[in-house]
Amino acid sequence: MFGAGGGTNSYREIEETDVILLWGSNARETHPIFFHHLLKGIHNGARLYAIDPRRTSSARWADGWLGLDIGSDIALANAVAREIIAAGLENREFIEHATTGFEAYKQALEPYTLAYAEKETGVPAHAIREMAHAYAKADRALICWTLGITEHHNAVDNVLALINLSLLTGHVGRYGCGLNPLRGQNNVQGGGDMGALPDRLPGFQHVEIAEYREKFDRLWGVPVPPKRGWHLSEMLEAMEHGTFRALYVLGENPLQSEADQALTRHRLESLDYLIVQDIFLTATAQMADVVFPAAAGWCESDGTVTNSERRVQRVRKAVEPPAGARDDIAILYDLARRLGHDWGEPQAEAIWDELRALSPVHAGMSYARLEAEHGLQWPCYDDTHPGELFLHSRLWERPVLGPRVAFHAVEHDPPVERLSDEFPLRLTTGRRLDDYNTGVQTSGYASPMRRGESLDMSPEDADRLGVRSGEVVRVTSRRGGIEVPVRIDEALRPGLTFMTPHFQDEVATNILTIDATDPRSGTAEFKAAAIRVERLGVT
C-alpha cells in the first residue's frame, strides 16, 4: 500500500495498541505466534473485534464478533466509514493534511447506512456502530487481515475499503496504528519484495520506469523487458489460449492448490513443456516433462526469508539433503550454464549482496547484521540504519513528505457465484491449526488433532438436511462433486459451510472451488463457492 508492499507495523506494536480489527483472519490457528502478541495486547487492555463469517477460535477472544455474510466486507467497511463521518469522528486534520479524494469517497458512502449494511451483511446495526465508534475514538488502532479479505474476486477493493478506514481516522503512520496483511507462507512477503511480481523489480521498483530498469540492465549486462508480465491467473488463462507454452514451477503444487481443479488440469495438460522443481514428487510434478529434485529451502540450504513485519531473516542449512536433491540456486546456476551463461559458484550471500546493490530498501542489510540483530526490517537504507519499526510516518511530517495518499471509493459487489435453489449453500475454505495448505509438509507428522477432511456445517442446516455428524454426503458445485463426511460446527451460521485444502489426495476440495479471480491481484475466490449437499443413497 502507498508504494510499499508490506504490512505497516511490527508485532510488538499490537501489544500496545488500543483497538484491533481482525478482519477475515483466524490468526489464532493460522498465525499462532502472531496471536501470542495479539493476546498480550488484549491482556494489556486492547479491545478486539473479529470480523469473520465463522465464529472462529480467534473470535472467541473478541469483545465483538461481527459474523458477516461471505463477501459483504465492503458493505460493512463502508458502513463503518459512513457511521464514523455521521458521528463526526473522522480525523479532519489528517484527512486535509495527508490525503486526497475525501469528498468523492464521502459521497460514495452515502447509500451505506447502518440499516443497509445490516441487510447486506447480516450484522446487527448496533454492532457495526459500536465497532465504528471504538475504532475511530481509539488513540491507537490496527487492522489485520488475511485471506478472508484477499481470496475474493474483488480482493483489491476489499483491501482498499480497509485502507480507507485507516485514512479516515488517521490510524496509519503512527506507533500502534496501521494496516497489516498477515502473510500465509514463510516467504510470501520476501517473494514480492524480491520482484517475484509481474510488474516490479526487487524493492518495489516498477519495471516500466526506465531509471530503475537501466540500473538492472547495467549490472546484468542484458536489457530487462520494459513491460509488466502476467500474474499466475493470467498465465493459467493464457495456457488455455495457447499463448503460454512452457511452465517452470518451483516449490508449488498448482494442480492441487488452484481453484477449479478440473480446469487447472486441462490447462497444465495443454502446455508443450512443464518443469517442476520440488522436494516431493507432487501431483503437479507427476504431470511434468522434467522434475528437478530440490533441497528443502528452510533447513537444507542457506538464504533469507521475509516475514509479515517486513523482517528479513536468515535461513540456515542444518541437515544435508537426500542424495540427488540440490539447493534451488545450484539447479538454477546449472541451468544458466547450459543456456550459455556462467554465473560462477552459487552462493547465497553473494546473491544477497547483489540484491542489496540494486534495492535501496535492502541496502543496509548485510549478512553480518542479519545474524547479529535477529533480522532487520525493511526499509533499511544503509549500514547504520536500524530498519523501520512502522511505515508511512512521512504522512505526519509538516509539510507532508512525498505524495499524499488517496481515498478510493469502492462498491459492494457480492461473490460471483450467487446462491440459488440448485446450489443453496455457501462453501468457504480455510486452514486449521495443525495442517497446512495441500498437506505436503504437515502430512509427515502425527498430529493428535488431525481428523481428516470434513464438510463443516451449522446444526440448523444439518437438521434441515437430516444428516448426522460423520455421515458421508455428496457435495456438488457447478464444477464438480466429491464425497465427504459431515461435521457439525456451532461456529457456523445457517447457510454457511466450511472445508480445508489440507487433504487433497483424499478429498479434493478444489474440485468445488471457483476460479473467479480479481483481475488486478490474480487471486481466486476460494472463499465463496455455491454448493448443494445430498445424502448418499437417498433420492
Place this chain on the structure above:
Amino acid sequence: MSTDTVWFRPPPRPSHTPQPPEQPEPASVDLTIDGQAVRVPADWTILQACGSLGIDTPTLCYLENLTPVNVCRICVVELAGARTLVPACSRVVEPGMDIRTDSPRVRLSRKMVLEFLGSSVDLSTAPQAQAYAARYGACPERYGQPHAPSGPGERDAREPGHHHAPDGSAAETVAQPVKVDNDLYIRDYGKCILCYKCVEACGTDAQNTFAIAVAGRGFDARISTEGNVPLPDSACVYCGNCIGVCPTGALMFRSEFELRKQGQWDESRQTRTDTICPYCGVGCTLSLHVQDNRIVKVTSPLDVEVTHGHLCIKGRFGFEFVHGGDLKADANPEG
C-alpha cells in the same frame, strides 16, 4: 498490481526513523549486594541486580519469558531486616536494601530445597538442578531409600486430605509411570518439580490455552489436564511450549524419549542451527537440534522478539517431512 502510477516508485524516506513513544526513564535505586554498592533501575528485581554484578543466582522456576511465580525457593537471598529469606526472582529492588546472596543461611536453605527435590524427584535429565546440588553439597540420600513408585494413575486419583503421613522408613517420591498418550510428546511426572513453568506457558504467559493446571494439595499436588483426561481428550493444542520451558525433562519430545530409551540420545553428537519456520508468514526462529543428519528436537531462542521462545504445533513438530518416510507425494501450494 498497482494501477496508481504515483506508486510506481517507492515512497520517500521519512526525515526521521520511526521510533516507539518515549518511555520515561525509570528512577534508579541504590542498594548493597554482598557488600558491593550498586545502582539499578527501580523496576528491576533482586535477581537482575545480582546478574548485573555477575552473581550467578540459581533458579529453577524462573524464566525470563514467564511471569515469576516464586515457588521453587532456590533463588532466595538474605535481606537485612527481613524475617524470612526473600525470592530474588520476584522481589523488586528497594532503596537501601542490604542483601547477602551466599550467607550460611542462604546456602543452607538452597541445599535443603535441593535435597527435598533430589530425594523425591528423578533429576536424571535435569543437568541444571544436578549442578546446583553439587554446588550446595546437597545429599538427598540422607532421607533414606526411595519409596516404591506409585502405580499407574494412583497419584492422579489422590484427593486433598486423604493421604496418610509417611512413617519415615523411606523417602517419599513422586515416582510413577510415564504418560505416553500421543506421538508428539510424553509426560514423565516422576521428574516434575512443580515449578509451574508449563502451566504458565500454557496459560497467560504465552499460549493462553489453559489445558493444564496444578491439581491436589501438599505432596499430592501434580500437574494435570482438566479431569485428568489424556492429552488427546484435553484442550491441548500441542504447541509444546510446556516442553520448551520444562527444566527437568519431565516434558519431552517423543523423539527424544524414544532415542533415550534406545540409548541413542547423544548431545555430544548434536548440532543446533537456527533457521526460520517453513510454514506461515510470522517468521518464527526455529533452533533445529540435529543428530546424525536428522532433526531430533526443535526449540526457539528466548531472546528472539518474534517468538520469545514460543512456537506452535507445526513449527515445533512439523519437521518430519524433511526426512521422507511414508509421505504422500505432495507439495507446497499458493496460499
